Amino acid sequence: xxxSRLLFDFFAAxxxxxxxxxxxxxxxxxxxxxxxxxxxxxxxxVLQLQxxxxxxxxxxxxVGGIVLLFxxxxxxxxxxxxxxxxxxxxxxxxxSALVLVVAIEILAFFWxxxxxxxxxxxAAMPTNNTGAxxxxxxxxxxxxxxxxxxxxxxTIVGVVMLAKRRTE
Amino acid sequence: xxxxxxxxxxxxxxxxxxxxxxxxxxxPIMILMSIAVMLTAANVNLIAFSRLWGTVHGQLFSLFIMAxxxxxxxxxLGILVVCMRSRGARDSAExxxxxx
Numbered sequence: 001x002x003x004s005r006l007l008f009d010f011f012a013a014x015x016x017x018x019x020x021x022x023x024x025x026x027x028x029x030x031x032x033x034x035x036x037x038x039x040x041x042x043x044x045x046v047l048q049l050q051x052x053x054x055x056x057x058x059x060x061x062x063v064g065g066i067v068l069l070f071x072x073x074x075x076x077x078x079x080x081x082x083x084x085x086x087x088x089x090x091x092x093x094x095x096s097a098l099v100l101v102v103a104i105e106i107l108a109f110f111w112x113x114x115x116x117x118x119x120x121x122x123a124a125m126p127t128n129n130t131g132a133x134x135x136x137x138x139x140x141x142x143x144x145x146x147x148x149x150x151x152x153x154x155t156i157v158g159v160v161m162l163a164k165r166r167t168e
Numbered sequence: 169x170x171x172x173x174x175x176x177x178x179x180x181x182x183x184x185x186x187x188x189x190x191x192x193x194x195x196p197i198m199i200l201m202s203i204a205v206m207l208t209a210a211n212v213n214l215i216a217f218s219r220l221w222g223t224v225h226g227q228l229f230s231l232f233i234m235a236x237x238x239x240x241x242x243x244x245l246g247i248l249v250v251c252m253r254s255r256g257a258r259d260s261a262e263x264x265x266x267x268x
Contacts, residue, residue: 008170012178019182019205023189028197035201038182042208045178048170049219054211054227061234066204066241073197073245077252095191103184110176122169123222132224133231141228148235155239159246 008048015041032070039063052129175216182209196251200244207237 015038022034039062047055126132137145182205189202211230218226 005170008174012174012181016178016181016185019185019189022205023185023192023198023202028195031198031201035204038205039208042182042212045175045212046215049175049215051215051218051227051230054215054230057231057234058211061238062204062208065238069241069245070197070201073248076249077197092192096188098191099184099188102187103180106180110173122220125219125222126224129224129227133227136224136228137231144228144232148232152235152239155243159242162246162250165250 004048008045011041011044011048014038015045028074029071032067032074035070036063036067039067050125050129053133169219172216172220175212179209179212179216182206182212196244196248200241204237204241207233 018034018037018041022031022038025031025034039058043055043058043063046058186202186205186209189205190199193199193202211233214226214230214233216226218224218230
């Protein structure tokens with residue numbers, strides 16, 4: 001128990017620190033590397049929750065796919081032109097205050113309803129995680145899976161059409 | 169299992185950082201990366217409650233969110249490339265649509 005708690009704290013600290021570093025970096029490329037660290041650390045937490053399939057998908061889709069897309073885009077779009085000029089204006093304070101207010105609101109909600117929130121006792125997970133996922137995905141929730149496939153296909157076609165268009 | 173409140177707190181921290189980044193930064197790529205962090209925070213919540221209830225439905229939703237994040241990133245970067253091609257890189261990085 002203590003070991004898993006230590007592991008959770010370790011991964012959570014890495015993820016939060018990397019996310020903070022990503023948001024505050026002025027240059028995008030280190031930002032992409034910090035995003036990678038955030039997603040990997042979150043993957044550790046997901047694995048700790050016995051979600052092996054979601055962990056694999058996180059590694060393949062998020063870390064492998066999305067971060068690669070970001071890095072490619074940064075390289076493609078000339079990094080020099082995308083440097084963020086140092087600017088500390090009202091916008092920074094306004095957005096930070098807004099986000100802080102939302103966070104306090106959510107925390108207050110948890111605090112106020114803490115007695116009322118009765119979580120169930122932890123239930124046992126199916127031992128074969130991937131098998132259970134397949135059962136739900138391909139038998140019970142098959143239309144949702146198909147909708148996801150169709151929207152992915154539509155996105156691919158849309159992006160290809162966008163990229164092929166010649167602009168004078 | 170670690171109490172689910174810990175996962176909620178972690179997810180809240182991650183989401184707040186992502187939201188701050190999405191609101192604070194002007195660079196479209198940075199905004200997209202912050203949105204990816206926010207989606208990851210939502211994923212952690214879903215998977216934690218999936219573990220709590222002992223079913224895989226939350227993990228299923230997290231899979232769909234990952235597919236959604238991939239779509240959103242690809243489409244956003246595609247639009248950015250088109251913007252860059254028609255208006256130049258500096259204009260796209262500092263474009264009006266990211267001002268508020």
